[in-house]
Amino acid sequence: MGPLAGIRVLEFTGLGPAPFGAMLLADLGAQVIRIERPGAAALNVGKVIHRNRASLALDIKRPADKQAAERLIERADVLLEGFRPGVMEKLGLGPDECAARNPGLIYGRMTGWGQSGPLAHAAGHDINYIALSGALQAMGRPSEVPPPPLNLVGDFGGGGMLLAVGILAALIERGQSGRGQLVDAAMTDGSSLLMTLMYSMKASGAWKNERGSNLLDGSAHFYRCYKCKDDKFIAVGALEPQFYRTLLDKCGLLDEDLSSQHTKDWAASAEKLEALFATRSREQWCELLEGSDACVAPVLDMDEAPRHPHNRARQTFVEVDGIVQPAPAPRFSRSRPESPELEKDIEWMLVQWNFDQSEIATLTNLTRSPDEA
Secondary structure, X not given: OOOOOOOEEEEXXXXXXXXXXXXXHHHOOOEEEEEEOOOOOOOOOOOHHHOOEEEEEOOOOOHHHHHHHHHHHHHOOEEEEOOXXXXXXXXXXXXXXXXXXXXXXXEEEEEOOOOOOOOOOOOOOXXXXXXXXXXXXXXXXXXXXXXXXXXXXXXXXXXXXXXXXXXXXXXXXXXXXXXOOEEEXXXXXXXXXXXXXXXXXXXXXXXXXXXXXXXXXXXXXXXXXXXXXXXXXXXXXXXXHHHHHHHHHHOOOOOOOXXXXXXXXXXXXXXXXXXXXXXXXXXXXXXXXXXXOOOEEXXXXXXXXXXXXXXXXXXXXXXXXXXXXXXXXXXXXXXXXXXXXXXXXXXXXXXXXXXXXXXXXXXXXXXXXXXXX
């Protein structure tokens, strides 16, 4: 059983970060029910991010459906929602209304700008939130526009992951106080938090605002990617002096003028390494360097990563119903995260929430269309 076994989570469906946070909780054993709007259009994000949950289609604007949601809220430990500020209040399911029904409820809110501030009600997406936190400007080469780092920094690292951490902290505190509380997770806050090291280095004079001039932004020749002979890439991360020396030794470069790691002319050193890595295929470089203290790894695509021997040995990826996907993480000495299921049976889940058969029949009947009922 996962470490969150017995924790009941009610997720009001949204996009990106909130479902990811709910997935993390479900992977760790929480019993998660997704409330979906009937007939709502959605982006084609597939089923993986919604795994390990059951779902109910409820139109909260209908009295019977809202009452069903309220019954679920009364039995939940956690409620998650990812709407703009004020939406849940308009539906009559804001934090105050829910706390009146369930004083122990942890109410998790996921937004881009947060519940307050001048931009709180403005539309936006990951790229906008990380732009405001200073994260986006710090990425990319100096002569190019900042590249969107997928939506990992705002939606997932600074969003859904932060939401899950807040929920877990609130659950621990509830064990002491017996009271629930509101968790306000914002992607501007979370992506700025992820930049803590860079802000720390800037304060000490070790980081510049100019892109492509810092230790970890791709300008250092010992911390960047290189193209190989077969047009595939290798990632070099030889930060520490002893690892950098191992890299030079294995590449036959100890006698070259690259031995001064922190030379001011990183660009000239990078040109020499570019020429060197272009002489062999990625596989050949891996045979020479991978697994050593040279800190080198192949840059794999999403088809290659699940097949890598290290990922296979650790079962970092799993296949469910023909879909290859990342396995639940982290790992525990006693608890065992849930084996991924693309969708759990709603009637089974409602039994876990201690609904009786007549209540289950009522709730599941609400999900049917008039023609089906």
